Amino acid sequence: MHSLTDPQQATIGILGAGKVGTVLARLAIAAGYRVLIASSRPPAAIELTIDVLAHGAEATTATDAAGQADLVILALPLGKAVPLDGHQALPLDELRGKIVIDAMNYWWEVDGVRPDLTGDDVTTSELVAAALPGSRLVKAFNHMGYHDLDEGSRLAGDSDRKAIALSGDDVAANDVVADLIDSLGFDSVDLGPLGEGAVLQPGRQLFGANLTAAEIRDVVEQAAA
């Protein structure tokens, strides 16, 4: 069977070619995946950036990246995935039925002032899930700073190996994403359903966390206590 996370077989699609998107592309290339990456601009406009910052990844359109990929990572501005004006930048048809990883956070610099994205009662990933009908959404890679991601990849068993916390409502999808995280050089901690990912968001206990799996579990326990 075609494995979704075997680097020899799987294709990772990354939507967003900024700081986070290019770091994840670099990690995925290093792990051996085929990587397709797209931004809001035409592929030619990001070709040089990708060639330098994530050599080996292919610059393409969002529709093509999402269509070909086994796993799709969203690393674009959150506001574009949950648009106020209804103009959806994401290729919904291509994403339907797929495991989609939400690495996005609310960030005023790019999203503008959006009270709808900063409420306490719902995580932004739940809003993204609602905007992507039929996708199997998993929140991951959002809590670690991009420079820690860039520098932190380690082989399994390394005592300094850091962990990525994830959350999602589809248990099987969470397991696949945990395998992907492992292949990129990090341990994983599954927090459970998407709503549990609140602790990973800006202003919460695990935002910015560059910690081991055991340390992340400690923080989660303390947060729940």
Next chain:
Amino acid sequence: MADIEFGLDTFGDIPQTDTGELASHAQAIRHVVAEAVLADQLGIEVFAVGEHHRPEYAISSPETVLAGIATQTERIRLSSGVTVLSSDDPVRVFQRFATVDALSNGRAEVILGRGSFTESFPLFGYDMNDYDTLFEEKIELFSRLLTEQPVSWSGTTRAALHDADVFPKTESGHLSTWVGVGGSPQSVVRTAQYGFPLMLAIIGGSPERFAPYTDLYRRAAEQFGSAAHPIGMHSPGFIARTDDEAKEIFFPHYKVMHDRIGALRGWPPVTRAEFENEVAHGSMYVGSPETVARRMASAIATLGAGRFDLIYSAGTTPMSDRMRAVELYGTEVVPLVRDILA
């Protein structure tokens, strides 16, 4: 290695006075002028002041402060770090810096940036949702104003210009202009597209991590057929007699500022361990002159940088400690770095 230029950079943080009280905004500004005068006497090449619109920082109008410095200094170049072009008018920015250039006999320099704070947008009536468009359009207009020829321009972010001639002209015909970039690849490419020198703001993590950005800048310049200048880097730090003294003075003031600004962005408070790690391996140049010089030399060599600007003020660090850091930078750190890289 080519001649490296060394600069100092401040946002006009409100310091403590020697009696432990917070300085007024006016005192803080006068203190920056005094630091710049000392930097000039010590032969430091550049003094840069950054624009903010928050209570912790006294400098919202960099070029006015630079004008004050201009008439009291002889050699030092006078720079912004950065000018938030997105929420300013390119015509006015050019006029104000051309004026500083006149007052300083050609020593003015602009570092343009998108800004990393929200405050200037509502203050000047701009919509954060136009963040990208504002910078794209304004940097294009600014690059045309730099020709010092009449400009015709139209866009969505300011009134159109029809054959508009802008004064004063500079004596050299060229106002030195850089672009400050925090890590957005698109910004690096855009800087190369316009042929501007690139100032990398490296405020966390290992400087090596930015090596691919310098490659991207050079290759983009090649592709656009523009000039690739030596890149500059600017990073925070603090210097005292010993490593321990520098860290003990700096950390509490840095932490208060970091945690206050960080809370606005959802960052957790900074721990002492994180600070120590950043000082040992990251992008905080804190310690004795020798320690700081070694780390600066290593970063400059790694990135092939042609300029290093140290952000020497952070939070409420007392005035006299700041002044001494300026002195140690000029008298000991810069000569040591030059020796190491010679």
